[in-house]
Amino acid sequence: MKILVVGTGYVGLVSGTCFSEMGNTVTCVDIDQDKINNLKKGIVPIYEPGLESLVLKNIENSNLNFSTNLSDVLNKAEIIFIAVGTPMGEDGSADLKYVLEVAKSIGENINKRLIVVNKSTVPIGTADKVKEVIQNELDKREVSFPFDVVSNPEFLKEGAAINDFMKPDRVIIGTDCDFAIDKLKQLYAPFCMSHERFITMDVRSAEMTKYAANTMLATKISFMNEIANICEKVGADANQVRIGIGSDSRIGYSFIYPGCGYGGSCFPKDVRALIKIAEDNHYKAPLINSVEEVNNVQKLVIAKKVVAKFGEDLTGKIFAIWGLAFKPGTDDMREAPAFYIIKELIKRGAKIQAYDPKAIKEARDFYLKGVKEISYVNSKYKALENADALLLLTEWKEFRSPDFEEIKSLLKTPVIFDGRNQYTMLRLNEKGFDYYQIGK
Numbered sequence: 364m365k366i367l368v369v370g371t372g373y374v375g376l377v378s379g380t381c382f383s384e385m386g387n388t389v390t391c392v393d394i395d396q397d398k399i400n401n402l403k404k405g406i407v408p409i410y411e412p413g414l415e416s417l418v419l420k421n422i423e424n425s426n427l428n429f430s431t432n433l434s435d436v437l438n439k440a441e442i443i444f445i446a447v448g449t450p451m452g453e454d455g456s457a458d459l460k461y462v463l464e465v466a467k468s469i470g471e472n473i474n475k476r477l478i479v480v481n482k483s484t485v486p487i488g489t490a491d492k493v494k495e496v497i498q499n500e501l502d503k504r505e506v507s508f509p510f511d512v513v514s515n516p517e518f519l520k521e522g523a524a525i526n527d528f529m530k531p532d533r534v535i536i537g538t539d540c541d542f543a544i545d546k547l548k549q550l551y552a553p554f555c556m557s558h559e560r561f562i563t564m565d566v567r568s569a570e571m572t573k574y575a576a577n578t579m580l581a582t583k584i585s586f587m588n589e590i591a592n593i594c595e596k597v598g599a600d601a602n603q604v605r606i607g608i609g610s611d612s613r614i615g616y617s618f619i620y621p622g623c624g625y626g627g628s629c630f631p632k633d634v635r636a637l638i639k640i641a642e643d644n645h646y647k648a649p650l651i652n653s654v655e656e657v658n659n660v661q662k663l664v665i666a667k668k669v670v671a672k673f674g675e676d677l678t679g680k681i682f683a684i685w686g687l688a689f690k691p692g693t694d695d696m697r698e699a700p701a702f703y704i705i706k707e708l709i710k711r712g713a714k715i716q717a718y719d720p721k722a723i724k725e726a727r728d729f730y731l732k733g734v735k736e737i738s739y740v741n742s743k744y745k746a747l748e749n750a751d752a753l754l755l756l757t758e759w760k761e762f763r764s765p766d767f768e769e770i771k772s773l774l775k776t777p778v779i780f781d782g783r784n785q786y787t788m789l790r791l792n793e794k795g796f797d798y799y800q801i802g803k
């Protein structure tokens with residue numbers, strides 16, 4: 364099939380590449396000229412395991428192409444996916460300006476039947492807006508072409524995006540158009556070989572499904588963090604409680620690790636957007652508001668533990684940070700707890716020595732650009748030299764079994780603040796460390 368994917372971020376590039384891997388002819392479009400120039404040369408702008416080799420392979424066999432010019436390529440496609448960003452607007456709602464810009468371009472250039480599929484996470488009713496914008500442009504041009512607007516929310520996880528896309532738990536298609544359902548069923552069939560994972564529903568329910576899924580996961584995280592905070596007060600161990608409750612199959616083990624809060628490009632903005640959607644519809648959504656509130660406080664729990672140990676004024680203190688990305692397997696630092704913790708420590712006079720396997724460039728060039736109090740090193744042990752304590756903020760695999768003797772010899776004082784509860788089972792206190800974790 365001939366496919367167009369607009370927006371070559373995490374979702375667009377992974378989706379386009381995976382469609383091309385199944386033999387479709389895909390063109391990925393972006394307004395970012397540098398990004399497209401690089402992609403044409405096989406330079407992938409994000410870190411996502413397995414992505415680069417698939418991109419190179421499919422450029423080579425001409426299944427994967429790149430363009431900045433939607434009007435040039437639009438009418439060669441049967442299906443167009445909109446996968447542009449929907450960042451948080453000032454009032455917390457999802458900002459639809461990029462989605463509607465793409466819709467306008469489609470309306471200005473379409474000259475045959477097209478299935479328009481919205482993959483971006485968008486508020487309920489957006490498909491109707493996209494339809495209206497395209498129709499307005501067709502009316503201005505005084506032409507008429509049939510087109511369908513379908514919702515196909517994406518559930519991939521950064522860090523495991525290729526695997527998630529290739530073997531999805533489910534493919535949600537929101538539309539009442541049988542022609543579009545048939546086409547998308549054909550397109551997704553190679554991804555759903557072993558099970559029937561194709562679920563069709565009305566377009567509004569499909570849009571809502573994405574927000575409900577992300578908010579459910581965020582709720583589990585905030586719930587467990589709240590339990591961890593209570594555990595600390597009453598002398599219980601949140602990790603043992605986690606194992607105790609996770610063994611109940613109705614609860615399960617996933618998304619109940621106590622930690623320093625959820626971050627990333629999706630949960631914070633999608634929880635906020637759902638709160639706004641509820642408010643706009645005269646519903647207060649008290650539970651979902653609390654999920655966000657708990658998370659905002661949780662992001663700073665580790666910084667508070669540092670202050671409790673070293674005092675309010677951290678002038679002259681140096682902290683080693685292991686992990687900047689919001690989770691392992693990605694270079695994405697959007698809403699990462701590390702960002703908030705580093706800012707808080709620097710505000711109190713501290714200096715930071717940071718190491719992350721993939722996110723240093725993101726931090727240095729963008730999120731912490733120009734911040735003089737932070738230096739970056741290329742090995743986890745280097746970050747420890749002369750530091751007063753180690754803060755572990757992202758659970759990368761290479762941090763799982765470090766050499767604790769080496770850590771002790773490099774730190775000025777053997778103090779570890781574990782924001783991810785990675786060493787909970789290791790009895791570090793008995794090994795001579797001052798070991799602080801969440802929920803104990």
Ligand SMILES: NC(=O)c1ccc[n+]([C@@H]2O[C@H](COP(=O)([O-])OP(=O)(O)OC[C@H]3O[C@@H](n4cnc5c(N)ncnc54)[C@H](O)[C@@H]3O)[C@@H](O)[C@H]2O)c1
Nearest residue numbers: 370371372373374393394395447448449461483484517521
């Ligand atoms: N990142 C994730 O893990 C994830 C998972 C599921 C769903 N989503 C959703 O998917 C959407 C995209 O997320 P992302 O993380 O891939 O975003 P991103 O910010 O990484 O990428 C968006 C891309 O769209 C491009 N763009 C903006 N306007 C454009 C236009 N008019 N024409 C062409 N390109 C344009 C930008 O240049 C950028 O490259 C969002 O709605 C997000 O909520 C993201």
